Amino acid sequence: MKPKIVIIMLSLFMGLGSMHAMGQNTHFWDGIEAFDGPTDENPVLAAQLDFYFDKMVAPLPDSITPEIDRLIERASFNTDLRDFILWHLLEKYRHPEYMSQDQVFVWLYDHYFSKLEIKDLNAANLALIRDKAETFRRLAIFNLAPNFAINDSVDLHSVESEYTVLFFYDHDCDVCQQEMQELDSVCIAHPEITMLAIDMNTDDISVDALYDLYDIETTPLLYVLDGEKRIIAKKIRAKQIPLLLPSSLEGQP
Incomplete structure (x- = not known):
């Protein structure tokens, strides 16, 4: 019975669009090394990020986080670009579409925001990010619900x-x-x-x-x-x- 429950639960996480496109993302970011566009506001790049992580990657943390790592590594030549990507994804997974994706926010804090000097990151907003990450960590799926x-x-x-x-x-x-x-x-x-x-x-x-x-x-x-x-x-x-x-x-x- 347990495997069936797992399969049903996965259906709450995953969309048909993502399943259809999964595995076709090898060359999506080809050419990013030549990026020289604006990073303060770039709706085209923001839309590309949303499309990629919504449609080209399985919507589970274990699939999303390696893709973020690969993208950040490719964008590391331009810290403004890297930081735009990080901020956009942090906000995206602060209000995730699927219930387990808040753990991507936690992962972004643990692996990037708590370690790097990132544009516009200061002590005040870092504290807010840390508090939200700890809240998401506490309320992760399969954790004991806080008593009250x-x-x-x-x-x-x-x-x-x-x-x-x-x-x-x-x-x-x-x-x-x-x-x-x-x-x-x-x-x-x-x-x-x-x-x-x-x-x-x-x-x-x-x-x-x-x-x-x-x-x-x-x-x-x-x-x-x-x-x-x-x-x-x-x-x-x-x-x-x-x-x-x-x-x-x-x-x-």
């Missing part, structure tokens, strides 16, 4: 359930209400799931710490935890949750 309690009435790690869904929402948010309805339907169909719904639009100060603890920048936000309270999915939609469950695979070859 709300008014001493809910303690996450004491919840006994095969799966736990953390649902952070705002009661004034229409999208949140729609997602709540979808999530209710999922939980009814899958009684092995326990949902903890936390309203972030409240005067309860015990909720404030969750913004940093779970990297809550917008709502709604979902985390899916296994029975040991390890993160198995995050920042997905409610309708995707059944794809993670063995019960959804019953009867499949």
Whole structure:
């Protein structure tokens, strides 16, 4: 059963466009050594970077990071070009399309931003990058979800359930209400799931710490935890949750 779960989870990471183009990227950056264009603002180069890493590289950290290394090595003749690439990719993976790609941000910090002198990098923004990298590192897939309690009435790690869904929402948010309805339907169909719904639009100060603890920048936000309270999915939609469950695979070859 476990290999099937892995395959289903990979489907949440990978797009058909990337799968189609994978392996055809050998010569994409030919000629970059002759680059002499502007690097302060270069929408053409930015679009090329996005296309390459979205369509020509498998959207998994272990595939993305070696490609970044190769590209940075080829761009090392021009530090302005190198730094443009690094800043663009850092911002790209600060808001990743797929849930595991935040680890590319962590990797960029560990291998480049924490070690190199990079244009426009100073102590203040380096501290912000470091803090975000540590947040992403803490919330990586398969890590233990940080424990929390709300008014001493809910303690996450004491919840006994095969799966736990953390649902952070705002009661004034229409999208949140729609997602709540979808999530209710999922939980009814899958009684092995326990949902903890936390309203972030409240005067309860015990909720404030969750913004940093779970990297809550917008709502709604979902985390899916296994029975040991390890993160198995995050920042997905409610309708995707059944794809993670063995019960959804019953009867499949």
